Amino acid sequence: AHPESPFEVCQKSDYIGSTEYIINTIASAGKDTRWLVATELNLVNRLHEQFKHEGKNIHFMSPNVCMCSTMFRIDPQHMAWVLENLVDGHVVNQVSVPIDVAEQARRALDRMLEVSP
Incomplete structure (x- = not known):
């Protein structure tokens, strides 16, 4: 989970870290692993595309998509x-x-x- 996620989400997460930490953690994980990621949706989608060839199953954590409109402007x-x-x-x-x-x-x-x- 990204540290900006709700406290309750962070408490239940196996890993908590920055965007770079999330990317590096998934990148260094073994093939055929499963990830439920609590951060910005577009990053999760990019990670899914980037690592699907390694069999890494990466999904957005929230059932309610709340897009970060300012992230689209970067x-x-x-x-x-x-x-x-x-x-x-x-x-x-x-x-x-x-x-x-x-x-x-x-x-x-x-x-x-x-x-x-």
Whole structure:
């Protein structure tokens, strides 16, 4: 399960980790294994396609598909649009959060970067 999954899902999961962790765990698993994955649907579908030739059976965990609409916007075209706007001095899609939330998020990011290779 991705750590952003509901707590109850994480409690019952065999593995909990980042998107990269999920990908690497499934990639290194043996052939003919079965996976029920709690993360964004498009990633699960990509993993299913990528590993089906190895007999890895990968399925989306939630019976109710709740698409992450913002994940669909992370593509080269939207990235180029954001960067072009920044070059022109325009900030688009800026997210603002309270200072205490920003500080906690910064600590979490710093911790992730500390353990990154």
